[in-house]
Amino acid sequence: MDTMVGKQSIQFQRAPHIVSAASIVGKKEGEGPLGSQFDQIEQDPMAGQNTWEEAESALQKKAASMAMEKMPAGLPPVRYLFSGDLLGQLIATSFGVMDLKLPLFGLYGACSTIGEALMLAAMTVQGGYSETVLALTSSHFGSAEKQFRFPLEYGGQRPLAATWTVTGSGAFVLAPQGGKARISGATPGKVVDFGLKDSLNMGACMAPAACDTICQHLEDFGRQPSDYDYIITGDLGSVGQTILLDLAKERGYDLSEKHLDCGMLIFDSETQDTHAGGSGCACSAVTLAAHILPKIEKNQWKRVLFVPTGALLSTVSYNEGQSVPGIAHGVVIEHA
Template sequence: MTMRKGIQSIEFSKTPYIKGWASVAGQKEGEGPLGNAIDQIIEDPYFGQKSWELAEGRFMKQAAMLAISKARLHTKDIRYAFAGDLLEQNTATFSGMKELEIPLFGLFGACSTVGEALSLAAMSIAGDFAKHVLAVASSHIGSAEKQFRFPLEYGNQRPLSSTWTVTGSGGFVVSDEKGSVKIKGITTGKIVDYGMEDPMNMGACMAPAAAEVIYQHFVDFNTKPEDYDAIYTGDLGEVGKKILLHLLRENGYDLSGVYGDCGIEIYESEEQDTHSGGSGCACSAVVLAAMIIKKITDGIWKRVLFVPTGALMSKTSFNEGESVAGIAHAIVLEGENE
C-alpha cells in the first residue's frame, strides 16, 4: 500500500517507474548548453501552425508521442494523461492532445505543472488505477508573453530580474513496469504568498513556495540535503536561487553543495540574453528529460529531489492588483540500481 509520510508527503510502497521520456524545444533552447541532449529541436517557432498557441500544442503532442514511442508503447496503451500549460483554459493542452485520444486530466500549476502531473501519474500507478500514464507539460515564449506581459512584436525592454519562457515540452510515461528511474515519493506543495506583485520577477515570487515544500519534505522524510546527489528547482533563476538558499539557511538547511535550478541550466544567460534564466512549464520538463534523468541513468546521480516551481497569476489577477503567489511540488527520483 502507499504510505503517507508526515503532513504533505507520500512514500510509494509500490514503485512507479519513469519508463519513457522525451524533450522537444525551440531553436533558442537548442543553442543553449543542453541543446545536444534535447530529443528534437524545432527551428520554426510556429511549428507549421498559424498561431503561437497552436504551435505550443504541437510541441506538447510531439513530446507525448516521442515519450510513448521511447517507452515502446502505443497511445492505446496509455490509460490516462495528466497535462497542462500556462494558457487560459489550457489552450495548448487541448489543441495538442485531442488527436491522441487519451483520457485526459487537464492541469494548471503554472510552471510547476510537470511536478503536479508526475505526482498524480505516480499516485495513479501506485494505487493500481492504471498500468501506463502520461505526464506532459508545455510552454512557448510567444504565447506566454502575449498573455501575461507584452506581445513579442511590442519589443519592450526586459528588467534583469526577468526570465525567458522556454519554448518546448517534456513528456514522461509513468508505468508499473520496471524502468530506468523510480519515483520513490512526493511532497505536495502549498500556495505561499509573500505579497510580491512584479510579473517580471517570477523567481522572487516562487522562491518562498520552493523553500516551504523542500523544508517540509526534509521533515516528512527525515532527510537532509546531503542525502541527495542533487536538488533541482524548476525555474527560480539567479534571483530566486539566492532567495531560496537564504530562506532555507534560516531554517537550518544548507543546500549550496547540491542545489541547482533548471532555469539556470537551460540557457547561457549572458550569451543568450536571458537575464535571470529560463522559465515556463517546459523549463523544468525539458531539463528533467534532457539532463536530470540522463545523469540518473548514467549513474552519476543516484537520488535527486526534483522541485518544479510555479507563479500563480493571470491577466485578471494582475489587472485587479492581486499579488503573485507561488507553489512547488517535490519528487524523489532514484536510479533503478539504488
C-alpha cells in the same frame, strides 16, 4: 499501499518507474548548454502552424507521441494522460492532445505543472488504476509573452530579474516497472504568498514556495540535503536561487552545495541574453527529460529531489492589483 509521511508527503512502497521520456524544444533552447541532449529541436517557432498557441499544441502532440513510441515493448497502451500549460483554459493542452484520444486530466500548476503531473501519474500507477500513464506539459515564448506580459512589438525593456519562457514540451510515461529511474516519494506543495507584485520577477515570487516544499519534504522524511545528489528547482533563475538559499538557511538547511535550477541550466545567460534564466512549464520538463533523467538512469546520480516551481498569477489577478503567490511540488526520483 502508499504511505503518508509527516505533514504532507507520500512514500511510494512500490515506486512507479519512468519508462520513457521525450523532449522537444525551440531554436533558442537548442542553442543553449543542453542543446545536444534534447530529442528534437524545432527550428520553426511556429512549428508549421498559424499561431503561437497552435505551435505550442503541436509541440505537446509531438512530445507525447515520441514518449509513447519510446515505451519498452510489452507494456499496455497508455490509459490516462495528465497535462497542462500556461494558457487560459489549458488550450495548448486540449487542442494538442485531442488527436491522441486519451482520457485527459487537465492540470494547472503554472510552471510547476510537470511536478504535479508526475506526482498524480505515480499515484495512479501505484494505486492500480492504470499500468501506464503519460505526464506532459508545454510552454512557448510567444504565447506566454502574448498572454501574461506585453506585445513584443511594444519594445519594452526587460528587467534583469526577468526570465525567458522556454519553448518546448516534455513528456514522461510511468509504469509499475521497466525503467531505470523510479519515483519513490513526493511532497505536494502549498500556495505560499509573500505579497510580491512584480510579475517580471517571478523567481522572487516562487522562491518562498520552493523553500516551503523543500524544507517540509526534508522534515517529513527526516532527511538532510546531503541525502540527495541534488535538489533541483524548476525556474527560480539566479535571483530566485539567492532568495531560496537565504530562506532555507533561516530554517536550518544549507542548500548551497546541493541546489541546481533548471532555468539556470537551460540557457547561457551571458551569451543568450536571458537575464535571470529560463521559465515556463517546459523549462523543468525538458531539462528533466534531457539532462536529469539520463544521469539517474546511468546511476551517475542516485537520488534527486525535483521541485518544479510555479507563479500563480493571471492577467485578471495582476491587473486587479493582486500579489503573485507561488507553489512548488517535490518529486523524489531515484535510480531503479
